[in-house]
Amino acid sequence: MSDAPIAARIDGVAGSSLPLLDRGLQYGDGLFETMRVVQGRIPLLDRHFARLAEGCLRLAIPVPPHAVLEAEVAELAALPGVGVVKIIVTRGDGARGYAPRHGTTRRIVLALPYRAWPQAWHRDGIAVRWCQTRLGCNPRLAGLKHLNRLEQVLARGEFDDSNVQEGLLADSDDRLVGGTCTNVFARFGHAFCTPALDRAGIAGVVRGWVLEAEGMGASMEVREIGRERLAEADEVFVCNALRGIVPVIRLAGPEHTWPVGVLTRALQMRLAAAGIGHEVGA
């Protein structure tokens, strides 16, 4: 399948290429959002926009005008065959030094097809393994969906094995941070826990949605999960805005298995009803 975008807008203009001096290329000086499109609509759109705005504020990149971006996204989401809309915001042009003096923003909106994960992964669960690549800690960048993703690229490059579907990442102190492209939740008794992302990691919009889920019969908590402790969990899932919630049933390496959790299934169905992920039988 071709990677070519179905459509693209650069600062509102149709196009397929970027000035070479863009700071997104030069320094990774920008942010992105990758959003699922379902029948022309984007679930959790407000959360995506809120995260992008927060990232712009933290990086001191002028926030793109909300109405303009919303209109561009809506226009591209409505095109036939579009299953994903990706926004990239950079600090504009400048290749002559790191100083972020430009008060400019460049916005790029890409319309792409959706590539589904197999239905069986959603239904029966996936296997994960620990990556050797660790995440460096930087509180100023932690949580942001910024363009500096080499750690994730290296981690994802560690496995190309049909028996493993996602890699788990620890920080330099051996604490779980998340998956290479997902956040991780683990239930211990009545508490569904996900790691704090104040030192490393990306604060996913589905993570935020899960943390606010009510009436699940479990508390949703941000809590440290040590590497060894994960095996003690009663159920585990990974999540992101393209795939939704996917049960984790196996850890490879030090072998461990978990059941597909009842609460995982309930959250998965609730999120699928909101448009993200598959509806699967309980």
Added chain:
Amino acid sequence: MSDAPIAARIDGVAGSSLPLLDRGLQYGDGLFETMRVVQGRIPLLDRHFARLAEGCLRLAIPVPPHAVLEAEVAELAALPGVGVVKIIVTRGDGARGYAPRHGTTRRIVLALPYRAWPQAWHRDGIAVRWCQTRLGCNPRLAGLKHLNRLEQVLARGEFDDSNVQEGLLADSDDRLVGGTCTNVFARFGHAFCTPALDRAGIAGVVRGWVLEAEGMGASMEVREIGRERLAEADEVFVCNALRGIVPVIRLAGPEHTWPVGVLTRALQMRLAAAGIGHEVGA
């Protein structure tokens, strides 16, 4: 002064724009070299090429063919007005996940004018300050001149003060790593020291040149420099491939001053003779 490149080649073809799906933009998935051009020639060119090749190997990006890249660089370096040639190498196109499966390389070569630092900085020295931004530690990326440079952008954004010319960066354990765009050397008695870059930082080509300098009356050593210890140095300089060697005479914040060192001056003149930096009177 315009930022526009004098000329650019993308995979050997003249052009000024990049496909939007390039992984350099999408993930910072690539490397760069910024090289001084003096009368059509590039000092320390072999060191630049060696570092680029090492970076490609460590990131598992196919190394661009040496002869091809060398010819492109030579062609652009010979153009009128060119003072800097920048090479960017990315993993090619791909915006659908971090997996680095593409066996492709895209090479971008930019010809740019040189923007000199004031002669007085080279002659009389500059002032530095500590940045609050810390560098995260990641041994897999340490030393590489990769495209993930948000830490440097944030650090450089901390000062816009004509009294301070460079910022010093410490890692999360309070050890000096380097400047925002330079390496740092500090002499303690008979030892000229620069920090190890096995956890963070960029291994500059001039740093490598200095470490191999002989007959200076001082040993050149890779050694940890604690933040407090820097004030005990007898002389300090910063260096990079565009500016050469520049004395540091003042620390702002906790105030401290150093003299322009005799050995700094000797190294500076030796490197200037090789084409990088100004010839200044002793």
